[in-house]
Amino acid sequence: MLGQIFAITIKDLKILFKDRAGMVMLFAMPGMFILVMSVALQGVFDTGTDDKPVEMLVINQDNGGLAGEAINELRDLGGIVLIDEIDGQKLTLEKGDRLIGSGEYQVALVFPQEFSVSILAAATDPESAQATVTFIADPAASPQFLAPVEGAVQGFIQRVAAYAQAPQKIEAGFASLAEEAPPGQGDIVSQLGTAFVDRLEKVGGLDGSGSLGVRFEQVAPSNYQLAELPDSVEQNVPGYTILGVFFIVQVLATSLLREKQEGTFRRLLAAPLSQGALLLGKLLPCYLVNLIQVGLMFSIGHFVFGMSLGSSPLALLVITLATAAASTALGLLVASFGKTLEQIGSLSTLLALTLAAIGGMMVPTFVMPEFMQTLSKVTPHAWSLSAYQDVIVRGLGFAEIWTETGVLVGFAAVFFVIALCRFRFE
Amino acid sequence: MTEVILAVKDLRKSFGGHNAVNGISYEIVRGEIFGLLGPNGAGKTTTIAMMTGLFKPTSGNVSFTMNGQRWNSSDVKPRLGLVPQEMALYPTLSAWDNLLFFGRIYGLRGRKLRERVKIVLEMVGLADRAKEPIDSYSGGMKRRINIAAGLLHEPDVLFLDEPTVGVDPQSRNAIFENIQTLNSTGLTIIYTTHYMEEAQRLCDRIAIIDRGRVIALDTPGNLINSLGGGLIRLGLHNGLGKTVAHNGRAHPEVRDITIMDDCLIVETHNPQKALIGMLDIINQMDVRVTSLEVMEPNLEAVFLQLTGKSLRDN
Numbered sequence: 001m002l003g004q005i006f007a008i009t010i011k012d013l014k015i016l017f018k019d020r021a022g023m024v025m026l027f028a029m030p031g032m033f034i035l036v037m038s039v040a041l042q043g044v045f046d047t048g049t050d051d052k053p054v055e056m057l058v059i060n061q062d063n064g065g066l067a068g069e070a071i072n073e074l075r076d077l078g079g080i081v082l083i084d085e086i087d088g089q090k091l092t093l094e095k096g097d098r099l100i101g102s103g104e105y106q107v108a109l110v111f112p113q114e115f116s117v118s119i120l121a122a123a124t125d126p127e128s129a130q131a132t133v134t135f136i137a138d139p140a141a142s143p144q145f146l147a148p149v150e151g152a153v154q155g156f157i158q159r160v161a162a163y164a165q166a167p168q169k170i171e172a173g174f175a176s177l178a179e180e181a182p183p184g185q186g187d188i189v190s191q192l193g194t195a196f197v198d199r200l201e202k203v204g205g206l207d208g209s210g211s212l213g214v215r216f217e218q219v220a221p222s223n224y225q226l227a228e229l230p231d232s233v234e235q236n237v238p239g240y241t242i243l244g245v246f247f248i249v250q251v252l253a254t255s256l257l258r259e260k261q262e263g264t265f266r267r268l269l270a271a272p273l274s275q276g277a278l279l280l281g282k283l284l285p286c287y288l289v290n291l292i293q294v295g296l297m298f299s300i301g302h303f304v305f306g307m308s309l310g311s312s313p314l315a316l317l318v319i320t321l322a323t324a325a326a327s328t329a330l331g332l333l334v335a336s337f338g339k340t341l342e343q344i345g346s347l348s349t350l351l352a353l354t355l356a357a358i359g360g361m362m363v364p365t366f367v368m369p370e371f372m373q374t375l376s377k378v379t380p381h382a383w384s385l386s387a388y389q390d391v392i393v394r395g396l397g398f399a400e401i402w403t404e405t406g407v408l409v410g411f412a413a414v415f416f417v418i419a420l421c422r423f424r425f426e
Numbered sequence: 427m428t429e430v431i432l433a434v435k436d437l438r439k440s441f442g443g444h445n446a447v448n449g450i451s452y453e454i455v456r457g458e459i460f461g462l463l464g465p466n467g468a469g470k471t472t473t474i475a476m477m478t479g480l481f482k483p484t485s486g487n488v489s490f491t492m493n494g495q496r497w498n499s500s501d502v503k504p505r506l507g508l509v510p511q512e513m514a515l516y517p518t519l520s521a522w523d524n525l526l527f528f529g530r531i532y533g534l535r536g537r538k539l540r541e542r543v544k545i546v547l548e549m550v551g552l553a554d555r556a557k558e559p560i561d562s563y564s565g566g567m568k569r570r571i572n573i574a575a576g577l578l579h580e581p582d583v584l585f586l587d588e589p590t591v592g593v594d595p596q597s598r599n600a601i602f603e604n605i606q607t608l609n610s611t612g613l614t615i616i617y618t619t620h621y622m623e624e625a626q627r628l629c630d631r632i633a634i635i636d637r638g639r640v641i642a643l644d645t646p647g648n649l650i651n652s653l654g655g656g657l658i659r660l661g662l663h664n665g666l667g668k669t670v671a672h673n674g675r676a677h678p679e680v681r682d683i684t685i686m687d688d689c690l691i692v693e694t695h696n697p698q699k700a701l702i703g704m705l706d707i708i709n710q711m712d713v714r715v716t717s718l719e720v721m722e723p724n725l726e727a728v729f730l731q732l733t734g735k736s737l738r739d740n
Contacts, residue, residue, distance in 0.1 A: 003530065003533070003535070004530070004531055007527055007530035007531060008527075008531075010527075011516065011519070011523075011527045014519060014523065015516055015518055015519060018518045018519075019518065261512070262512055262513065262514060262515070262517075263510040263511065263512025263513065263514035264514045264515070264516065266475075266480060266508070266510045266512070266514060267508055267510055267514040267528070267575065267576075268531060269480055270478045270479065270480055270503065270506065270508035270510075270585075271503060271504075271528075271531045271532055272503040272504045272532070272533070273531055426480075426481075
């Protein structure tokens with residue numbers, strides 16, 4: 001039986017490598033996407049790093065001092081350069097708006113006049129009016145560029161606001177205690193609160209340093225995210241590789257249907273060959289092609305673009321085996337539904353592109369709305385990409401990618417079982 | 427002494443309530459060319475699929491006798507060869523690669539495999555084109571490679587399912603010669619076709635199949651002789667077929683008349699005299715003739731007599 005499976009595999013590989021259109025689809029197309037998209041989007045993904053910082057206009061209209069404090073904090077944030085003066089003149093809202101509209105800059109940060117007042121008022125009265133900090137963004141700017149920048153800035157502003165509100169909240173807390181104190185002791189509690197705040201300020205406890213500052217730093221969400229996001233190559237190489245891997249769906253489904261239509265299945269099944277061996281022989285070459293695709297595309301990523309392959313080749317291999325299993329099983333599933341080559345062609349293309357788009361192969365999931373991020377989890381693509389990026393971006397290893405590979409194997413098993421129930425050799 | 431190699435008993439196959447094969451029985455003798463003749467959709471291919479073990483029969487059974495023992499189809503698969511109706515080849519591969527692949531599926535390896543590929547290529551006369559892709563072959567050449575692929579493993583029984591469909595006359599003759607040569611070596615051949623000329627030329631015995639049933643089974647000579655001199659098919663206009671048939675049966679040159687829809691099928695020893703007699707009757711009754719066909723005694727006429735329709739009508 002092994003000899004027969006091997007014979008079918010060799011035959012299908014010969015047929016596949018003679019099929020120029022198939023080769024283009026499986027190798028040239030994802031390779032071309034990787035080359036073009038990695039270069040084309042390099043600016044977008046790399047913006048926001050120390051090497052290529054984001055230039056952000058800052059318009060400070062605040063009548064108080066908190067916006068100034070926030071701006072000073074932001075100047076220390078790597079990857080962003082704040083511009084609050086042009087030609088020696090302080091930026092105004094009109095000037096900033098014009099500069100963004102003309103496309104000279106992509107984003108401006110506007111602090112409103114009531115920024116300080118609103119934050120301090122909110123410390124004691126949560127119902128008071130909130131200050132609105134506005135980002136003026138170029139509509140043509142990529143969400144991949146804007147999302148992390150805005151997230152980081154928001155995090156710092158929240159921290160400054162929290163620091164500013166802290167003394168008033170403490171005093172308010174003691175005032176509240178004073179009201180509930182036994183008769184004659186309320187003034188003592190109130191004076192204790194004021195003295196406590198004074199003492200804290202003297203030891204620097206509320207100026208953003210010390211343990212209090214560390215706590216607020218951890219809350220800042222974007223600073224954390226920026227360090228974990230993939231760059232252009234780390235997004236596009238695995239992303240378009242996975243897209244290409246799933247093009248095998250069409251190749252496999254078409255091959256199976258042709259065998260049925262052209263009578264070769266009939267001839268093979270009239271031979272002393274089991275249906276299981278025949279099916280294995282058909283799946284194996286596609287599986288091998290998937291492995292070759294990943295090897296080739298990741299080699300391009302590594303040797304042409306300098307993409308890191310992480311520290312665990314074993315983890316990459318396991319992810320690749322699981323991804324290839326999901327794609328070949330999906331190919332069998334499509335073959336079990338398609339009655340004509342046209343049906344298989346349109347269904348495969350629809351699946352390949354839709355699942356890739358939803359799964360974050362073309363646009364990263366971290367810039368998608370939350371419901372799209374949730375939706376992406378129903379695609380094997382998203383799990384595969386997440387697993388690859390865990391290894392090549394986050395440096396994780398074999399032990400940390402079990403969830404993703406488990407889900408991929410689950411996808412493969414479900415596709416395979418449904419396909420087997422539906423598939424007919426005649 | 428004749429030795430039965432294949433026995434088919436009350437074979438039936440249904441697909442979702444449709445009876446594709448409806449109780450077929452026959453025995454095939456070792457070394458003969460046995461024909462299954464019938465129109466498209468008669469159930470020939472389904473019958474072959476059951477004989478080769480591709481389909482399980484809904485009921486009935488197929489048994490082979492080899493080495494003095496009875497076997498079912500799946501037991502003797504390595505000793506059966508199937509040439510499907512479709513061009514069951516890989517068009518982008520060369521004939522050589524196609525044959526190597528099918529040989530490996532039958533367990534042939536190494537030098538033995540290459541020798542067998544050479545032999546079957548010589549047999550079908552395409553050794554000099556072996557390295558060219560099947561895509562570049564004519565329809566007839568593809569058919570010949572299709573047959574060669576069924577011979578690689580030297581089967582005891584070869585099933586040929588409509589092997590000449592879409593083939594030019596020259597290639598068809600080459601295929602006939604191949605089949606006769608193979609049969610002369612003792613190979614048992616089961617040959618399905620809807621071309622009566624092929625069945626008549628090649629087959630030792632013929633089972634005529636229509637709507638999943640065997641409606642006649644004999645040698646071509648006996649089947650044709652059963653007709654006598656020939657057949658006349660008369661299409662009549664105004665529904666007086668019964669009266670015309672009744673009067674016609676009294677004519678001395680008419681053996682029998684069968685009514686099929688608006689047609690009369692007239693069996694006769696002497697078509698010319700019977701035709702004159704029938705036209706006299708029709709004229710006297712003032713019935714309008716809508717069609718008229720006089721057929722020589724052949725398998726087409728046998729099929730018409732048995733079913734009231736032509737093989738080519740289907």
